[in-house]
Amino acid sequence: WWRWWKQQRKKTKKRRGCCPSSQSFSGGSVQWNIKEAVTISQCIVLEGKGKGSKSGASMKCSGCQGSGMKVTIRQLGPSMIQQMQHPCNECKGTGEMINDKDRCGQCKGEKVVQEKKVLEVVVEKGMQNGQKITFPGDMDEAPDTVTGDIVFVLQQKEHPKFKRKGDDLFVEHTLSLTEALCGFQFILTHLDNRQLIIKPQAGEVVKPDQFKAINDEGMPMYQRPFMRGKLYIHFTVEFPDTLSPEQCKNLEAVLPPKPKTQMTDMELDECEETTLHDVNIEEEMRRKQQQAQEAYDEDDEDMHGGAQRVQCAQQ
Secondary structure, three states, rough: HHHHHHHHOOOEEEEEEEEHHHHHHOEEEEEEEEOEEEEEEEEOOOOOOOOOOOOOOOOOOOOOOOOEEEEEEEEEEEEEEEEEEEEEEOOOOOEEEEHHHHHHOOOOOOEEEEOOOOEEEEEEOOOOOEEEHHHHHOOOOOOEEEEEEEEEEEEEOOOOOHHHHOOOOEEEEEHHHHHHHHHOOOOEEEEOOOOOEEOOOOOOOOOOOOEEEEEEEEOOOOOOHHHHHHHEEEEEEEOOOOOOOHHHHHHHHHOOOOOOOOOOEEEEHHHOOOHHHHHHHHHHHHHHHHHHHHHHHHEEEEEEHHHHHHHHOOO
């Protein structure tokens, strides 16, 4: 049964290969050099029958009596045994042995020789990360075995500027406060090297952390290459660190007026003044967490120490 199953089975070998994002956008091909000996050809002896010996003859394996399998019996307990089958390690499950003097000089009796192969992987527009491309019948060959397939698993390299989410693309861009308020214009080089002019509508103000979208400039949809997703631009606005009194007056003259306080001067005099200062909130939280952990460890040590002292007193 083992030899029949081995002859009939069809293997599939998966290999992962990297592909730049621009190739999934525009389409193309990747030359895939298989480092391992993936393609194995039968040795050419005895009119190409791949017997692995000069004479074409082989002997029945004495270890498994030609079955290709060995049976191992293990004692589990009183009147209880376990019987297990596993491939014969002497003939590697083939059931045959070849005399050392009679072995083929090309395959050394293995019945196969290794060859390197280069596969051309065609990447279609819009292919997703993790998508599989199958090469039927390019798996290892061996006598009396059905040749399996090689499956190429696409892995897209992360682009420094464009982030892909499905059929959409995302880009980060930073504006100065002047650009956010008064307008801007910049050139964005797309994945296919096209130059896109990015600018807002006249009089439009861009707010911090705002998203803008451009239709049909995202990724092509797989097997529908003429349809595309959206290109999203996430804007960050940089504010100046300080302003002079004159700059403040100029801004107040053109910007909407500040909301007036509802409190009287007498009520304001009764309030306490405070001072704001810069803080790194992540560093602050990390420091507080560390202090809390140290305090917990000290309490834990005190509890263990107290228990030990009580035990000593009882002795």
